[in-house]
Amino acid sequence: MKRLFITGGSGLLGSKFKYIAGSKYEIVTTHHKNPGENSVLFDITDENDVMNKITSLNPDAVIHAAALTNVDYCEDHPKEAWNVNAKGTDNIAKACEKTGSKLTYVSTDFVFDGERGMYSEEDKTNPLGYYASTKLEGEEFIRQYDDLNYAIARVSVLYGWHTRMNFVTWVIDELKNGNEINIVTDQYNSPTLADNAAEAMIKIFEKDKTGIYHTVGDERINRFDFARNIAEVFDLDSSLINPTKSTNFVQKAKRPKDSSLNVEKVQRDLGIKMLNTTEGLNYMKKVMQ
Template identity: 45%
Template sequence: MRIFVTGGSGLLGSKVAEFAVERGYDVYSGYHNHKPEFGKAVKFDLADADGIAKVISEVRPDVIIHSAALTDVDRCEVEKDLAYRINAEGTRAVAEAARKLNAFLVYVSTDYVFDGVRGMYREEDETNPVNHYGYTKLAGEQHCQDFCIARTCVIYGAKPASGKVNFVLWLIDRLEKGESVRIVTDQFITPTLNTNLAKMILECAERRLKGIFHLAGATRVSRFEFAKEIAEVFGLDENLIIPSKMDEINWIAKRPRDSSLDVSKAMEYLKEKPFDLRKALKVLKKELFGG
């Protein structure tokens, strides 16, 4: 099977590409600025629809895992046109190219399609994004209705080729240096380990599962509780974590208050199950430090 992973240099795509190589697939790894470590590197720009069609028709994949996006939520709010071009129009071009080749597509979407008023969202719940990033990703979903749409939430894991630092790595670094951090107690999420997610996504691709799937961690926590768990598992000083509130933070884009995802469908259908938070953090500790 030939797989084209977009975002092969990113936090999630790098792990999808790595595991796909391990499973013996013929892997092409798409990137924009940072060369991926795994698979055959293919440079392309999601903002260029013609270029996407050309690249995908040359690679001729059986499966596309579309993980690339403009993921900086505040940048999407400022550069609205670019965000729409990459996340919505780029996804439309990827989906059209997949249809032409009769390839299967898994589109990686987000908890930010929801407004965060209620939390623990199920696949069929009404979407209502509160920022432009969520709006563009939801527009992307509309182009992928005949494929698999995998919505996830707050991804963390080892650093990818892009060098992007995620919440867990940032927190470990700060606590190791003995620096205090202010973390919000009133924002709720279901944090997701990139390796667990990559395996769930590969399974969806291998089994050609169509429809929407919430693929996230199985534990709903506040950011503050998440930080406390990280400190405990990694043996760091929890007293450095100071509670704060969302309205104390100067974000450019509005954030949903509770964008946690209900993963019951994934629990029921998938062999690779969503990890609970404690297990996921222990797995990450092993991935980072061995043992």
């Protein structure tokens, strides 16, 4: 049985691989602060730890989902963000080149400036904040290795069932409790069901695809309309959702206005359906029952 090594195994995306592919592959997950069942303690910022553990396990593939993703925290802690998101990725790439493991690096839609949206894999990147810059540096580190078999999988607004809150579970929780919420109408993304993204990344490994893939939901939608879709699918009161503008929120890091991504390449090359928000939310509702 082939072995897949998942960094960030306690996170929303990383936790989905055992569920999606655990019957086909030996899935080894890692953690740093939040241990999961049978997960391996792993510090991506420690080059020796990364090299020792990846070489000893000798996985067929590494899916690198671990990252420091709090955008405003990264703006205030640039050194830590760089060590985790950029240098940590370099450490993993170096180990994967040595073992010959296929590396899939999970990157972000925030590598684009959001001036127009529906970006393809070939479009020019222009990150606005420090989080996005460090994730792009991770991409650039990977490209420097001549003998590394790699793919870059960009995601956007990951959502799904998990022990920690994400946008969808937060909206469900607030509306169930009868709380009004203010959601912006002027930020567009391609929200991504984590289960669907994990499925796409497994396909990248199985088909041995290389290069960049936009493994996101097949929809350009603003946060307000996304929240209304959540209310509709889960039979919650949409009148509690108030439209607002991003200028009404004080945020340290600048966000792209429209970082939606085009999924034509990933659907064509992998033969996979990337779900829109209604489809993804209905999947969540189905597995909940």
